[in-house]
């Protein structure tokens with residue numbers, strides 16, 4: 001089977017070393033197996049996404065030698081903001097199957113109904129607006145101006161992650177019925193990412209492990225929509241000196257600052273060392289990493 005990896009950044013800021021690390025690993029993982037790599041711009045959030053950030057992401061990737069085989073900002077087919085009609089089509093299928101319902105709860109109501117709060121800040125929806133105990137729910141309801149939620153069953157979804165190993169998640173406990181379309185009409189990431197990865201023929205999803213558990217939501221959607229799921233590889237997020245995950249606030253790790261101080265090879269060398277691929281943080285280009293023998297890929301030992 002032809003391998004296809006992907007990098008799917010949200011253009012809401014300049015990339016930092018953590019984003020580069022994930023991009024490099026996903027590029028190497030696909031390319032090392034003779035596969036291709038696509039770049040999808042996840043600009044679903046109209047308030048936070050900016051074309052100039054998409055351009056900077058592309059410029060930083062190209063500067064580092066992480067060339068993509070398809071996609072990018074100039075091919076609007078690979079920008080989520082231009083794919084609303086496609087999401088609509090799959091949304092309609094779920095709705096026609098009676099699996100969705102309109103939800104009028106406000107965020108504050110949902111937070112108030114949670115006792116106790118989840119330690120990771122997650123919200124578990126209690127099903128307040130669910131029109132009955134079990135689907136099918138009426139598909140005739142007018143959904144304008146309200147969020148649309150997807151019914152989740154009370155059963156465990158299991159998968160084997162390429163780094164984190166066997167996972168078993170019950171969506172009822174993890175998140176409850178989740179949002180497919182927000183009240184303002186914006187498509188939810190969970191629906192868009194599944195439709196896109198499936199229609200774009202992605203066979204492996206390598207990304208940060210902050211998305212590990214939400215993979216169960218995505219697998220449920222793969223199942224409902226009749227798509228074949230890709231392999232999932234979740235790598236640990238890079239952390240700063242205080243042990244917190246790198247963010248836009250860590251200015252010294254921003255590509256703007258890194259490009260002032262280092263060569264592309266020094267940066268890819270740093271990312272490869274942080275990933276445990278190399279024994280020391282010495283300068284090495286993306287292409288050299290691709291051709292190097294004896295790199296220690298943490299996911300090679302896990303059978304997916």
Ligand code: GLU
Nearest residue numbers: 008009010042193207211
């Ligand atoms: N767009 C998401 C982000 O930038 C990544 C989604 C994914 O890789 O599935 O965090």
